[in-house]
Every structure is written in C-alpha cells, then in structure tokens.
Amino acid sequence: MIFMKTELETKRELSVQIADAIRNAIINGTLIVDERLPSEAELSDKFNVSRPTVREALKRLAAQNLIRTMRGATGGAFVNRLRFEDAYGQQITTSTLLLSMNEVDFETACEARFTLERACAPLSAKRRTGEHLATMRAEIHRQSQSGLSDEAFCASDVAFHRALVDGAGNPVLSYQLAGAVEAIEPLMNMITFSARSREQIVALHTEIADAIEAGAADQAEAALKALEKYTVALAHDVAARRRD
Amino acid sequence: MIFMKTELETKRELSVQIADAIRNAIINGTLIVDERLPSEAELSDKFNVSRPTVREALKRLAAQNLIRTMRGATGGAFVNRLRFEDAYGQQITTSTLLLSMNEVDFETACEARFTLERACAPLSAKRRTGEHLATMRAEIHRQSQSGLSDEAFCASDVAFHRALVDGAGNPVLSYQLAGAVEAIEPLMNMITFSARSREQIVALHTEIADAIEAGAADQAEAALKALEKYTVALAHDVAARRRD
DNA sequence: ACAGCTTCAATTGTCTGACAAATGATTTTT
DNA sequence: AAAAATCATTTGTCAGACAATTGAAGCTGT
Numbered sequence: 001m002i003f004m005k006t007e008l009e010t011k012r013e014l015s016v017q018i019a020d021a022i023r024n025a026i027i028n029g030t031l032i033v034d035e036r037l038p039s040e041a042e043l044s045d046k047f048n049v050s051r052p053t054v055r056e057a058l059k060r061l062a063a064q065n066l067i068r069t070m071r072g073a074t075g076g077a078f079v080n081r082l083r084f085e086d087a088y089g090q091q092i093t094t095s096t097l098l099l100s101m102n103e104v105d106f107e108t109a110c111e112a113r114f115t116l117e118r119a120c121a122p123l124s125a126k127r128r129t130g131e132h133l134a135t136m137r138a139e140i141h142r143q144s145q146s147g148l149s150d151e152a153f154c155a156s157d158v159a160f161h162r163a164l165v166d167g168a169g170n171p172v173l174s175y176q177l178a179g180a181v182e183a184i185e186p187l188m189n190m191i192t193f194s195a196r197s198r199e200q201i202v203a204l205h206t207e208i209a210d211a212i213e214a215g216a217a218d219q220a221e222a223a224l225k226a227l228e229k230y231t232v233a234l235a236h237d238v239a240a241r242r243r244d
Numbered sequence: 245m246i247f248m249k250t251e252l253e254t255k256r257e258l259s260v261q262i263a264d265a266i267r268n269a270i271i272n273g274t275l276i277v278d279e280r281l282p283s284e285a286e287l288s289d290k291f292n293v294s295r296p297t298v299r300e301a302l303k304r305l306a307a308q309n310l311i312r313t314m315r316g317a318t319g320g321a322f323v324n325r326l327r328f329e330d331a332y333g334q335q336i337t338t339s340t341l342l343l344s345m346n347e348v349d350f351e352t353a354c355e356a357r358f359t360l361e362r363a364c365a366p367l368s369a370k371r372r373t374g375e376h377l378a379t380m381r382a383e384i385h386r387q388s389q390s391g392l393s394d395e396a397f398c399a400s401d402v403a404f405h406r407a408l409v410d411g412a413g414n415p416v417l418s419y420q421l422a423g424a425v426e427a428i429e430p431l432m433n434m435i436t437f438s439a440r441s442r443e444q445i446v447a448l449h450t451e452i453a454d455a456i457e458a459g460a461a462d463q464a465e466a467a468l469k470a471l472e473k474y475t476v477a478l479a480h481d482v483a484a485r486r487r488d
Numbered sequence: 489a490c491a492g493c494t495t496c497a498a499t500t501g502t503c504t505g506a507c508a509a510a511t512g513a514t515t516t517t518t
Numbered sequence: 519a520a521a522a523a524t525c526a527t528t529t530g531t532c533a534g535a536c537a538a539t540t541g542a543a544g545c546t547g548t
Contacts, residue, residue, distance in 0.1 A: 064307055094308075097310075098416075099416070284529070300501095
C-alpha cells in the first residue's frame, strides 16, 4: 500500500499534513489517475488519526479537484484526472479574486490580458478553423443588436475573445488565457457601453475577425492594440465621470 | 449577520453547499478581506448542520486560500487577502498536473510558454530594473558553471525566465506566466543537457539579457524564438535516443 | 440459461457529544 | 505598575453512532 503507517510532524494541523502527503503522492505519480485511495477507515488507521480528520484532508483535496468521491460499496475517493475545463473554473475564480482584492487597476489588468491575447493572434491566424471564425462572427452579430444589456454585451465580448484564443489550437494557451480574459469581466461590467462605443468595439472586432480569417497576423495584432487603447480610454471616461 | 438561517438544496453534499455560499459571499463582496466569519458553532446553527459538516466546508475554502483560521479566544476563520505569491503556488501545482495528466506533448507546452514569454519581452525591455538584469546575469553565470546538476540547471533556467517576465512590471502578467514557465520544468528535467547544449543555451540567454538591457524588443523576441526552437530540438533528440 | 427482484455489505455523509490545545482577555498577586 | 495566574472562547481532534447510497451477490420464476 502507498502510505506507510508513518508518524507525522508536530505543529501543523493533521488534516493539512495528510492532504499534503496524498497530494505529493499524486503529483509525483505514486498515485495514478483513477486509482482508488484507501477507504476513510483505512486511512485513519494508516495515519493514526480519526475519521473526521481524514475527511477534512480529503475535502481539501476535493476542493482542488485532485480527487472525487463516491458513495456505495464500490465507492471511495479516486484520483481525478484534472481536465482543462475543470481548471478553467479555478483559474477564473482565483484570477477574479486576485484582481478585486489587490486593487489591481484596470489598466494593468487590461495590459496583461491584451498582451497575452496578442501573442495568440499569430497562431490563431494560422490555425483557426471555420468554427472559430463562425463563433467570432456570431458574437459580433449579437453585439451589434440593440437592446442588449451591458452584462450580455460583456459576456459576448468574452466569448468572442475566447474563440480567438481557442483558434490558436493550443489547449495550454487556452487554459492560461481563460483567467486573463474572464477575470477582467467584472471590471468591464462597471463600464456602461453607449451605442457609440459599442459600434466602435464591433468595428474593431470585425477588423480582428477579418484579419484572422485572412491569416494576417500583423493586422490582427494592430486591431487588438487599438482595442486595448479604446477600452482603457472608456474606463478612464467612466472614472472621470464618477469623480464629477 | 451575513448568512440567514436558510434551508439548503437537497442532493449535493451539505459541506459543498455551505462552502459555495461562503465563497460567493466572498466573491461578491458581502464578506470583505480580514472580516471574521461566525464561529463554527454559530455557522452550524445558521445552516442547521453539525459542526463537522461546517468544518469540512471551511477546510474546502482554506484549501483554496480563501480563508485562514486561528485558534483561541479571538480566533476564528478570517477572509484571506489572496496574494499573488500565494496564487503562484496553486497555479503551478494545477498547471503541472494538467500537463502530466493530459499527456500534453512537450512541443505544445513549449509553444504556449514561449508564446506568452515573448509577449512579455517588449514590456520587459522597456521597464526592467537593474535588479531584474542583475538576476538574469547571475543566473546566466550560474548556468555556465560546470558541475551543475541538470535539476539545478533547470531551476536556474526558471529563475532566469521569471526575472525576464517580472521585468515587465505587471504583477498580473507575472502571475499568469508563473504557471506557464514553472509547469514545464518537470518536462524539461527529462532532458539531459550536454556541455555543448548548455553552452548554446547560455549563449541565447546572454543574447536575451543583452537585448533586454539595450531595450531592443525585437532582438529579445528573436532570441526567445531561437531558444524555443533549440529547446524543442533537444527534446526531440532525447525522444529519438530513447527509441533506439 | 436468463432476466428481474431482493438482500447484503462496503463506503461515504452526517450527527452528537466530548475533550485537548491555543490564545487573548481578565483578574489576582506581588 | 508589572507580573503571574485564571478564564472564556474558539479551533483541533477523537470516538461512536446511524443514514444514505450503490454495486455485487444471491435468489426466483420462467
């Protein structure tokens, strides 16, 4: 069995130590994907702690998506295959909180997001499929409809940019960018988009989609740069109006 | 008080529902940084569950760095200010597991990493401080010493590239890149670096540092591109030799 | 032999009640 | 006034119990 009857350190909480031990076993490959961990009763034996303590440790791991648990005779805790989609959620929550709690100003967040996104543009121009293009066009169309709430407009904006990033065909990039693109949405939601500014954004989105379709990386990067500049300017306007 | 005596849904586990409720309160600002949550006893009352169940919920949140707990008369659970440094660790663990569990090939991971890193180069060329440069030079020096283990060489490589990224002076970028740069290290560790290839890498690092120092963004990007190409080639050699 | 039903055993989910350990506040003592 | 002892509160840990779930095993009727 994986875990010897080992005595743990003192000082730190037992559930933390146990969670660490299991996490390390997962990371270094001692426990492999879909492998079943010992039952809670067995683990309490192995680590010489009570079942509630073991459970707290397992809940810590579950919160990180490292294990899943199921009840029943064949149930138990299993090492989870961490999927990109699952990781998106964590990434977005963490990034959102980081921005809101550390009072990152809009400009900094915007710079990070567009810097990373521009980096994806050349790959996307080369590799995007028809589906990516279709999504981008569809979102542009949605954005140009009147009567769209600011939230819906922002959500569509996110969808547009994710299609652009996904077009690069690199899941690692998509994962990394998920945080950057989505975390900024709450900040964007503070902006009120006038008909005039929506029009401008739609025009830039169209320019981007055209460039991606044509395989014109430079053009896409330039349009993204213009979009960043315009977005920051909009945010400044809002801030200025707030001060009045 | 924040949480009304609310009845929860059925089906999903209670500790998950409670954790979600508190997490949402943190995200939407109902609970602010450093605010103290009700004691475990109070929470069990509020949610009509037992204390172990409340504790499992709190441990889930603690695993995500959303709260910290302290014992004693004035202790309790407090909303944690999520710091960038704390988030680095999570990001790296998650990214590492994503790569190893999803069998992302080296080339894809490498492409993502260098694509993002190249995006940081222009900003770093503009804003890097003397300290960033000094770190880069020091790591280059370390890398050129003989008798360095492959692991130490890789670790120094990571430190070099982090200094480059940090030079951009955008904490959001640094955070995002931490995962990309560090997660690839385990994959890099499978490469055996010959004296010849170390020499080559050191030369490219020097080229990068020179370009950053001179504010020459294009040159830095070109050198990074060359480094990516060389790294991928090295990995291919290793794979080819393995097949023999 | 096979399909459907019942029973069973293992496992997680939840509860109760208790005690230990830590720790700031309070009181007492010097 | 300073130091020491005490206290109250809160988290950490434990033991034991029962409920709920669920696949497996066994049984039954055809």
